[in-house]
Amino acid sequence: MADPDARRNPRAVSRRDAIRVTGAASLGLLVHGGASPSPAHADVASRGAQSIRGSTGAVTQSVARWCFEDIPLVPFCRGVADIGLPAIDLLTLPEWDVAHDHGLIVSCGDVAAGSIEDGLNEPRNHAGIIEAFERHIPRAARESVPNVICFFGNRRGMEDGVGIENSIRCLEACAPIAESEGVTILVEALNSKPGGHVDYMGDHMDYALEIIRAVDSPRVKILYDIYHMQIMEGDIIRTLTDASPWIGHYHTGGVPGRAEIDDSQELNYPPIVRAIVDTGFDGYMAHEFIPRSGNPLRSLREAVELCAV
Numbered sequence: 001m002a003d004p005d006a007r008r009n010p011r012a013v014s015r016r017d018a019i020r021v022t023g024a025a026s027l028g029l030l031v032h033g034g035a036s037p038s039p040a041h042a043d044v045a046s047r048g049a050q051s052i053r054g055s056t057g058a059v060t061q062s063v064a065r066w067c068f069e070d071i072p073l074v075p076f077c078r079g080v081a082d083i084g085l086p087a088i089d090l091l092t093l094p095e096w097d098v099a100h101d102h103g104l105i106v107s108c109g110d111v112a113a114g115s116i117e118d119g120l121n122e123p124r125n126h127a128g129i130i131e132a133f134e135r136h137i138p139r140a141a142r143e144s145v146p147n148v149i150c151f152f153g154n155r156r157g158m159e160d161g162v163g164i165e166n167s168i169r170c171l172e173a174c175a176p177i178a179e180s181e182g183v184t185i186l187v188e189a190l191n192s193k194p195g196g197h198v199d200y201m202g203d204h205m206d207y208a209l210e211i212i213r214a215v216d217s218p219r220v221k222i223l224y225d226i227y228h229m230q231i232m233e234g235d236i237i238r239t240l241t242d243a244s245p246w247i248g249h250y251h252t253g254g255v256p257g258r259a260e261i262d263d264s265q266e267l268n269y270p271p272i273v274r275a276i277v278d279t280g281f282d283g284y285m286a287h288e289f290i291p292r293s294g295n296p297l298r299s300l301r302e303a304v305e306l307c308a309v
Contacts, residue, residue, distance in 0.1 A: 058308045059276050062087040062107040062286035064251065065095070068296055077102035079297045083304060089251075089286035093136065096143060107284040108147040108186060108223070108249060111136035119153025120187065120211075121163035121201050126170045133177050133185065141181035146283070147249055148178075149186050149223065152202030152211075163201045164210055171215045178219035184248050187212070188223035191231040203232050205239055212246045221248025227288065230255045230267055237275040244279035251288040252303070259292050260299050261306060273307045 065088050068076055077099055080088055087107035088099050096106050113132035118125050129150060140148055152167060171185070178185045190196065192203035202208050208222050224247045226236055233239070240247060254265035261269045276285065285307065291299040 059250070059273055059281060059285045060087070060283070061085055061304055061307060062089045062105075062284045063300055064089040064286050064288040065091050067288055067290055068300070071296065073098050074102075077104055080104060080300075083297065083301050085300075085304060087284060087286075089284070089288070090149065093139075096145065100143065106140075106143070106145045107286060108149055109136070109140055109145045111140070111148050113148065113150040114153065116151045116190065116197055116200065117154045119151035119201075120167035120170045121153040121155075121158060123166055123169075125153065126166075126173070129170060130173050130177075133174050137177050137181050137183050140183045145183065147184045147186050149188060150174075151188055151190075152200065152208070154197075154199040155201045156199065158201065160201075160207060164207065164214075167211045168214045171211065171217075171220050175215055175217035175220050179217060183219065185220045186223040186249050187220070188225060188251075189229060189232075190225065191228040193231060196228070196231065203228075205229065205233065205243055209243060209246055222246050223249045223251065225251040225253070225288070226267065226272065227251065227253030227255055227258055236267070236272055240272075241275055241279055244281065247281070249283050250276060250281075250285040252285065252307070253287075253289045258288075258290050260289055261287070261303050269307055270309045273309050277309075 063080060063085055065073070065076070071079065073095060077088070081102055081104060085104075087105035089106075089108045090110050091099055091106050092110045093112075096109065099106050111132050113129045114120065114125050120126075120129065133148065137148060139145075152163070155163070171187070174185055187202065187208065189202050189205060189208045190200045192198055192200040205222075205224075212220060212222055222243065224240055224243070229239065230236055252261050252269065254261045255267050256265065259265060261267065273285070287300060287303050289299075289303070293299045
C-alpha cells in the first residue's frame with residue numbers, strides 16, 4: 001500500500017490505482033460569518049471558467065474524488081454542490097461529464113499522462129505522456145478544466161541529475177501544448193517514506209523547483225501537496241511562500257494518517273491557508289484526506305469551513 005494512511009485504512013491505496021487506471025461555478029464557498037461571495041475568474045483557454053471566492057479572499061476549495069469513492073459519483077457530486085464547493089479534483093476522463101452535469105468544475109483532470117511510478121524521469125514514458133496531453137488538453141480547454149496532472153516517476157536507481165534533465169526535456173515538449181490551450185500541467189511532489197510512495201523521485205521541493213524553473217512556462221507548475229511535504233520536509237508556510245510563483249495547485253490532508261484536517265493532527269490549516277492567500281494564489285486547493293467519521297460529507301463540510309479564512 002502506497003500511502004501512510006493505508007496502514008490504518010485499506011482504501012488509501014485507491015488513489016494509486018485510480019491514477020494508474022485512469023453547486024456549480026456559480027456556487028459560493030462557505031465563508032466565516034456567512035459573508036456574501038464575490039466572483040473571480042480562472043483563465044482556462046481564455047474562456048474564463050468561473051469560480052467563486054468568499055469576500056474575505058479565501059482560496060477556492062475543491063475535493064479529491066478518490067478519497068470519497070465509497071459514495072457513488074452522482075450522489076457525491078450532489079453532496080459537493082450542496083456544501084457549496086465549485087469543483088472536484090482528480091476525475092478521470094469518463095467522469096468529467098458527470099461533474100459538469102451537476103454544475104461542477106473539474107479542478108484537476110487525470111488524463112492518464114503516465115503514472116506515479118512511470119513518469120517524467122524515464123525517457124521511455126515521454127511519448128505516451130506527450131500523446132496524452134496532445135489528445136486531451138484541447139478537451140480540457142473546451143470544457144474549462146484548468147489543470148491536468150502528471151508525475152515525476154519512481155527512481156529505480158536513477159541519479160537526481162538524470163531525472164531532472166529527463167523531466168525538463170519532456171515538459172519542454174509538453175509546455176507548448178498547454179500554453180496553446182490555456183491549461184496548466186501540474187506535476188505533483190509526493191512523499192517517498194515507508195508507507196508512502198516509496199522510491200518516488202520528486203519527493204522534495206528542491207528537486208521539483210529545479211525542473212519547473214528550468215522549463216519556465218506559465219502553464220507548467222507544481223502541485224504542492226501539503227500532506228506529503230509535511231512528511232518529507234515540513235516548513236510548509238515558508239516553503240510555499242518562497243515557491244509560490246511555481247505552485248499551481250494545492251492538496252490538503254491530515255498528518256499523520258491523512259485523516260481529517262482537524263485538531264487531531266499536527267498541521268494547523270487556517271494559518272497555512274492565510275499564507276497561501278497572502279501569496280496572491282488564484283487557483284484551487286483540493287481536500288485530499290480520508291474521512292474517518294461515519295459521515296464523510298460532514299467531514300468535508302467541516303474542512304471547507306475550517307479553510308474559509
